[in-house]
Amino acid sequence: MDKTLVxxxxxxxxxxxxxxxxxxxxxxxxxxxxxxxxSMGDKYETSRxxxxxxxxxxxxxxxxxxxxxxxxxxxxxxxxxxxxxxGSLLDTTGGWFFIAVSLGAVKIEDETVLAVSSSSPVGASLxxxxxxxxxxxxxxxxxxxxxx
Numbered sequence: 001m002d003k004t005l006v007x008x009x010x011x012x013x014x015x016x017x018x019x020x021x022x023x024x025x026x027x028x029x030x031x032x033x034x035x036x037x038x039s040m041g042d043k044y045e046t047s048r049x050x051x052x053x054x055x056x057x058x059x060x061x062x063x064x065x066x067x068x069x070x071x072x073x074x075x076x077x078x079x080x081x082x083x084x085x086x087g088s089l090l091d092t093t094g095g096w097f098f099i100a101v102s103l104g105a106v107k108i109e110d111e112t113v114l115a116v117s118s119s120s121p122v123g124a125s126l127x128x129x130x131x132x133x134x135x136x137x138x139x140x141x142x143x144x145x146x147x148x
Contacts, residue, residue: 001111003089003148004077006098009108010115014069014101018062025058068101075100084126084147086118092135094142099123 032051075087084090090097096113102123103115116123125135126144133144 001089001091001096001108001113003098006089006108006113006115007072007075007077007100009106010098010101010103011069011072013103013106014065014072017065018069021058021062021065025055025062028052028054028058071101080148082130082147084129084144088126089113089148090126090144091146091148092142092144094137094140097122097126099126 028051032048032055071086079087081088084099086100088097088099090099096111098113098115099118101115102117102120106113106115114122118124118127122135122137125137129135129144131144131147134141135144136142
């Protein structure tokens with residue numbers, strides 16, 4: 001498994017999520033604006049407020065995804081560490097793990113990579129470990145075979 005391939009694949013997934021959130025945010029804003037043009041009273045003010053709440057929700061989703069994308073941008077793909085850190089790609093007896101952002105199980109080529117945040121339970125338990133270290137995941141003990 002190639003670390004650059006993993007990062008590029010995750011960036012593409014995040015870009016897609018950002019586009020969906022942006023489109024939804026714009027649609028909600030447009031809907032809220034249209035509701036505000038009506039002069040029918042409280043019913044339309046409520047609809048306008050709901051549209052604004054939707055817009056804000058999508059804006060938060062967009063910003064969260066943008067922040068996750070920035071985490072991936074900061075990773076030096078050529079940096080090799082002896083210990084697990086943010087940006088580490090791990091080959092373990094439990095499968096492939098990538099420590100950076102929480103995107104869950106992601107299929108890349110013919111492999112599944114579990115993309116986890118360093119603040120997730122499994123991500124936090126892996127930080128600082130080195131090749132040969134053991135860790136618990138899904139009620140089983142696994143071993144780190146290699147770190148990239």
